[in-house]
Amino acid sequence: MYEILNAQKLTDDIYSFVVKAQRVASSCLPGQFVIVRSHENAERIPLTICDYDRENSTITLVFQVVGAGSLRLSRLNTGDFLHDVVGPLGCESELCNTDISELKNKNILFVAGGVGTAPVFPQVKWLKEHGVDCDVIVGAKTKDMLIMEDQMKKYATNLYITTDDGSYGRQGLVTKVIEDLVNIEGKHYDMCIAIGPMIMMKFCCITTKALSIPTTVSLNPIMVDGTGMCGACRVTVGGEVKFACVDGPEFDGHLVDFDEAMIRQNIYKTEEGRAYLKEKEGDTHHGGCGHCGGEQ
């Protein structure tokens, strides 16, 4: 059992947990993830590690409610326990294995979308702690859905916030900000790390490819064990099948087959959506999910 030392609601559907997890906290690096189970018999949910504190043996997890499993997770409070936390899983960010002096000579751009801000954060922090500068674009649908602005400000050299509806920061999608920065504001980037919803990463990659900026993405496909055993997380990268849990989660974004990855991500959508509505609405659920026939 893993104690939640601090549970916070960041937005309407994004939550942050600081969790005691000694082994993970002592060995994790930016880019890695954990798999948690909120309760016995709960699903195994992969979550990126947003921050870690080796001294206090804690990790910070930030997640968005997307289905029945994460909804159940979100209902836990400070002082409650997660039934299982396993990790760190996946490979650390490529940055961690790159020569620091080499990184210092590079102009690095991070692009974070929605809850994808969480996995971007530890990389930005890690770079700053190693004396490396970087720019960060954070995109959200609207002001209320923006997370971690203050923390990001602390470590990013330049932080560009954009909202789809213009309610805060710039207005428009992150891809527009990339283009504006490079084409209008005279910025030059040698590498880009984009993390967010699959569709955002896809379009980021189209944009950066046109601008000839090598781009790394972090994929979040469906997983079961997270150790390479099930193959549920297989993705096609440069024509080769990779397992995101052990070969990734980071890949060369210009080689990822995003269309296939998006189709694969939706495999349980109807089943998951059904479970979500059942969990959320309980006995009050009387249709609307498109499956139960309750609307008739």
Added chain:
Amino acid sequence: MDMMKKVPIREQDPEVRAHNFDEVCLGYTKEQAMLEATRCLECKNPFCVMGCPVSVPIPEFIHKVKEGDFDKAFEIISECNTLPAICGRVCPQESQCEGKCVRGIKGESVAIGKLERFVADYAMEKGKRRPHSHEKNGKKVAVIGSGPASLACAGDLVKYGYDVTIFEALHEAGGVLLYGIPEFRLPKEDVVKKEIAMLLHMGVKIELNTVVGKSVTIDELMDKEGFDAVFIGSGAGLPKFMGIKGENANGVFSANEYLTRSNLMKAFDENSATPIMRAKKVAVVGGGNVAMDAARTALRLGGEVHIIYRRSEAELPARKEEVHHAKEEGVIFDILTNPVEILTDDNGCVNGIKCVKMELGEPDASGRRRPITIDGSEFVIDVDMVIMSLGTSPNPLISSTTKGLEINNRKCIVADEITGQTTREGVFAGGDAVTGAATVILAMSAGRSAAVGIHDYLCNK
């Protein structure tokens, strides 16, 4: 009774069991077991024992069953077999002990596996503890993984007096016994968990949710956490795929994923939060025990199920009993058939599997006749789910993070066949991690012999 034939064993009716996950085989009663035991010829030079990877003194225990002294029979088995309730259920007896049984020359061999299972179940029901007495010797051994190789190794090491900790990556212990073999073949609560509880009772510790190679490395276990030796029993967990078109479509699963969802995550149960796809018509590609398990699981989740296998029925690597049970339950066998492409609809979901017919040519390296494609024999089977059961290979998580640990070209850890000693001092290995995918009993046997290897090493250190 007809001494040429085994005493028939009680099984759930095929039509009933095809719709539930309860155990298929119900086992012998005391009377049936004692009757079956009378069929044993008690050979002076027992071939059956030679056929057993852990050399259980078979005629001796059967003799005790004959006398109705089941407690003693259990003691005899326990000397050699750490997990008899499991082996009695999942060992390929027809190619081991029973395959060598003299009774089997003219008639049916003695039902050694079923008798072993009877004795183990009897002891378990009585709450009988495996006899053990040991003094702690103060040395620590880490055992990686909690499948059959590791459980057997840990069970022996604790008897020798070591302080043993098992590190398991998943949230429950048991390895393939838990995530791989289905409930209807190996009950989890009544058999697997009880066998593991027995080890805990003996003093073995288990740390769950710990991926060695990620959460902690072998170097750290030895240098920082004070383990004097390590046994790697991490199995062969990486699923293989065919590399054919359409294999990443929605509705194509590895048998590992499908079985893990059903067995470990209990997705077959409506109260489980983990989803599993329910299909109308399923193709399972492969002919091993895992393929049979996947096929019979899919059948129970309500679909028409086809096994697609490229050789003929005689070459099916699965245990005979599994093939027999699968057929009885209604699994359709499309033999001498090989998939060449998986077809999908506009949404990227499986809607068919394109296959070719095969014929058998000359024997290949494995000694089995090589399947050859018959030209122009392409045809399509309409299916909405495909399960790939083509075998597994060892996981590189440990080998890639442990200094001085050599692996061979099949990514298996190089280890001495007898002692389990790897190329790294103090590190031993056994089971599928060394041999590639094999059987529960072979893994167990390797785990036990490595326990001796570790004991020798630590005594002389």
